[in-house]
Amino acid sequence: MSLYDDAVLVLKNYEGQTELRQAYLDHLADHPDGLWKACEAGHITASAMVIDPEQGRVLLTLHGKIRKWLQMGGHCEPADDTLAASALREGTEESGIAGLRLLPGGPVRLDRHHTPCAWHLDVQYAALAPSGAVEAISDESLDLRWFAYDQVADVADESVVRLLEAARARL
Template sequence: MHRKLLLDQLSEYAVTHPDENDVIDRFVSFIENETRCFERSLGIGHITGSAWVVNEDGSKVLLTHHKKLNRWLQLGGHADGMTDVLAVAIKEAEEESGLAGFSKVGAGIFDIDIHPIPARKNEPEHLHYDVRYVLRPTGSLKFIVSEESHDLSWVDIDCVINHTTEESMMRMVQKWRNMR
């Protein structure tokens, strides 16, 4: 089953994050019921992979000022059929930052979130079932702003709130503080 890897990771995540059972249950139900859950063409929603990219000492996170959404967010994007969502997060982090090479920090999934994406052009409003991992660059921290972003910035963990008050971003700040 092409969905087994992610379902197994979500099962492990549920053990360490029992307070998130509602969103975990919604995630699992979506994956089990939608065989095309990794495909962007699934109009109701799809799996995305994101990266909470931290510097060497973990004091900063790399955020993108996303062009389409006009918000400061973590790096990430569509699975586009890839079922290894960690590989998706790494690929997206590389494409959106120009950084080459990442190591995964911590065991398993860092965070999950289900959020609506507004309708745009010919695309209806839909949900992103976002799976997030902590990544650390293995080389230079000098980024390149891609066409998908207005800007990128290494932001002190304590200053993320100056860029966004979005609930899921603040939840990741707190989770990262607890991991360090």
């Protein structure tokens, strides 16, 4: 199965956010290249909120280009077999944490937002950090920091807060 086919299947099986989900599906139907950064009309991205439920905290990155505290995530790559694999790769690369595992049940949210390169139609997962995880900042980040659940609203925008709420509801 191709990444495109996986994305369509994941979105068709995603429950909730009906209108936004359909917008993602329409985008893919209209743009066979809609998973790739080269698609100027926008592209599907995958992200992973890294959570440490044992300590009640979440790892956020201060994004180098956007200059906001965000979850780990970004563009799909040709080597990604699935959206989940893309989210896990991004989470691992940007957090520096080996052994992340995605919460079961597929994505926890969808979020469409404009970035310097185009519209991102983000498929958002949650990833559990292994016990004792130690983060390592990547070249894409200005900073990388753990925040207690109740601190996230003080540093991040509403999209990140909604993702955290959805991820915690899934825990």
